[in-house]
Amino acid sequence: MVVVDLEKCVGCGECEDVCTFGAISIVDEKAVVDPDTCTLCGACEEACPEGAIEIEGEDISPAGGMDLDAWRGVWVVAEFRHDRFAPVTFELLGKGRQLADDLETDLTAVLMGSGVGEYAESLIERGADKVLVVDSPRLEQFLDDVYARILADMAQKEKPEIILAGATAMGRAFIPQVATILETGLTADCTGLEIAPEGRDLLQTRPAFGGNLMATIICDSTRPQMATVRPHVLKAMEPDASRQGEVIKIDPHEDLLKSNIKVLESVMEEAEGPMLTEAEVVITAGRGVENPKNIALIEKLAHCMEGGVGATRAVTDAEWLPGRCQIGQTGVTVSPKLYMGFGVSGAIQHLVGMQGSEIIVAVNKDPDAPVFDVATYGIVGDVKDILPLLVRRICQERGND
């Protein structure tokens, strides 16, 4: 609790000014603290020029005096489904390598699944020093409670200071559970990860307030520091077959393998064209296509360029295209060789999902549309005029009509 020494307090109001929770007021020239509103953040104690304020009692922060130095090493959770690694695994290893080098520690990949052991070496080629393999037929289906318990159990024993995972359907399903079991923080959908210039804190940068500003978050009182990153945000290392590392087999305790979930059936979604996140060409519809009938032309252009169809949220909200086509902060991130946006305004929440594209072509009738700030080539004009011309010309030339 916050204790005010009334002898020392001169009622200067410094504590009231710094309290962002409105928990302190000056009454009869003395500081009065509302215990129901106070969060024990300590700002008033620091601000008081008279030393009249003190926080007393045991440390009730989640860390509760955790020995942060007992935690060392960087872990990357490898995602292996349908006979291959998700590309985000290699991207995380690329960043994990850099973080581990900065911290002068090891980079460990954690590989869980059924029949996955033989693929461990490729994680070493991509930057890992060690691979912890949990290979069990019981892990054939992805069961988020089981994966969460196994990873948390390994982390409790090995004590890594950082755990990175993909912000994929799988990562989103079980990584928050791991953070909850370990009673630590998790920053989701990071776009940047660096080590603080002093100390060993991980600076985790992500969009905040609807994408209108970037926030850098630290988890300075608990370990491990956990972060997820979306696919295509980071760059993978080139594989290096000469890299040496250690593969360690882990047998999880029987209790960890018990699940409350029963998977009845897994069905692969049938979608035409390449997966949007892996497409080299992405043709995107914005609200400026004006009419759902014009979506057919977007799809035709994508088809003849062997590309994927993307959309802004305005378009998916209007159900002109399905939600899986949405690019941006609350959709997918793409980084194709060529992105073409038709009637896309360039809202920040959309840009964060496509600005890693190599070439960006934007068509918009408003010359001041923000999308032109990131476009490599801009065409100011009406989508209804330009899209049919491009479809005719490109599809004819490619003989892919």
Ligand SMILES: Cc1cc2nc3c(=O)[nH]c(=O)nc-3n(C[C@H](O)[C@H](O)[C@H](O)COP(=O)(O)OP(=O)(O)OC[C@H]3O[C@@H](n4cnc5c(N)ncnc54)[C@H](O)[C@@H]3O)c2cc1C
């Ligand atoms: C928390 C949050 C998360 C969000 N997440 C996402 C996200 O993941 N992805 C996303 O896309 N959005 C997201 N949004 C919404 C985002 O803010 C924008 O509202 C959205 O991207 C706008 O879509 P748009 O560009 O298609 O439509 P608009 O902003 O309405 O722009 C339409 C553009 O088309 C142009 N135009 C109109 N008619 C024509 C024509 N005939 N020819 C040429 N140009 C024309 C206009 O000049 C305009 O620039 C999010 C918003 C919030 C608050």
